[in-house]
Amino acid sequence: MDLTSNLVEIFSSIQGEGTTVGSTTLFVRFGECDLRCRWCDSPHTWKPASQCRIELGRGTGEFRSRPNPVRVSEVLAAAESLQLVEHEFVSLTGGEPLLQAEAVRAVATALRARGPHILLETHGLLDRALERVVDVVDRVSMDWKFASDVRRASDPRSGAVERFDAAHARFLSVARAAPAVDVKLVVTCATTDAEIDAAVDQIARVAPESTLIVQPVTPSGPVRDTPSAERLVALCARIRRVVPRVRLIPQTHKSYGAL
Numbered sequence: 001m002d003l004t005s006n007l008v009e010i011f012s013s014i015q016g017e018g019t020t021v022g023s024t025t026l027f028v029r030f031g032e033c034d035l036r037c038r039w040c041d042s043p044h045t046w047k048p049a050s051q052c053r054i055e056l057g058r059g060t061g062e063f064r065s066r067p068n069p070v071r072v073s074e075v076l077a078a079a080e081s082l083q084l085v086e087h088e089f090v091s092l093t094g095g096e097p098l099l100q101a102e103a104v105r106a107v108a109t110a111l112r113a114r115g116p117h118i119l120l121e122t123h124g125l126l127d128r129a130l131e132r133v134v135d136v137v138d139r140v141s142m143d144w145k146f147a148s149d150v151r152r153a154s155d156p157r158s159g160a161v162e163r164f165d166a167a168h169a170r171f172l173s174v175a176r177a178a179p180a181v182d183v184k185l186v187v188t189c190a191t192t193d194a195e196i197d198a199a200v201d202q203i204a205r206v207a208p209e210s211t212l213i214v215q216p217v218t219p220s221g222p223v224r225d226t227p228s229a230e231r232l233v234a235l236c237a238r239i240r241r242v243v244p245r246v247r248l249i250p251q252t253h254k255s256y257g258a259l
Contacts, residue, residue, distance in 0.1 A: 004069035005103030006031040011055035016253025030097040039223040045095035093121040101129035181210040
């Protein structure tokens with residue numbers, strides 16, 4: 001069966017963040033997200049997209065558009081037109097791809113069979129959905145969200161919200177079945193030591209072998225500042241006492257204007 005999905009875009013670029021930074025990557029961006037991050041640089045992905053844009057040539061930045069939904073066979077055809085086999089990774093990203101778990105599984109299976117590794121980039125909360133796709137993913141890159149900067153779409157727009165730690169821990173326990181797992185902490189000036197300590201303690205308990213990435217926020221939307229170098233160096237030292245594999249990796253693609 002040729003499943004369909006709601007997609008925002010398909011394009012070729014270089015991975016700009018995380019442990020696969022610098023790798024040739026084909027991006028398949030899924031529409032819709034159930035979180036609202038203050039620093040989100042792609043709020044257009046929060047709702048299902050009416051159109052999916054598909055890059056016309058590898059790295060050209062020129063696109064054609066077609067209406068959603070998009071069939072898996074069309075995703076494969078678009079990927080082949082962008083020289084799929086020349087990419088080290090396919091990133092399934094969003095929005096939140098696991099809101100469309102069956103489509104993620106179908107797309108991952110089809111593209112992985114052509115050679116590239118499958119990287120799943122996710123907010124790290126939908127553990128039941130991950131159970132349905134983890135066996136066709138080569139690397140899970142999950143966020144660990146902090147309630148100081150992130151809300152659920154269903155949360156009120158102001159006031160305290162429920163923390164994400166318990167849901168992230170459940171997700172991480174499933175993610176361990178993948179060959180590799182990265183846990184990304186986006187750190188802003190509002191991020192507290194208590195939030196970081198709670199996250200790191202859970203990561204050390206559930207999956208101490210994972211790589212923990214400290215990513216200083218790239219200012220976007222209402223977030224105008226980024227933590228100082230002194231703060232970031234101190235955080236990495238603090239984290240390394242609990243989780244040995246920690247990396248400080250900012251977003252790089254913004255510095256040279258890539259998608």
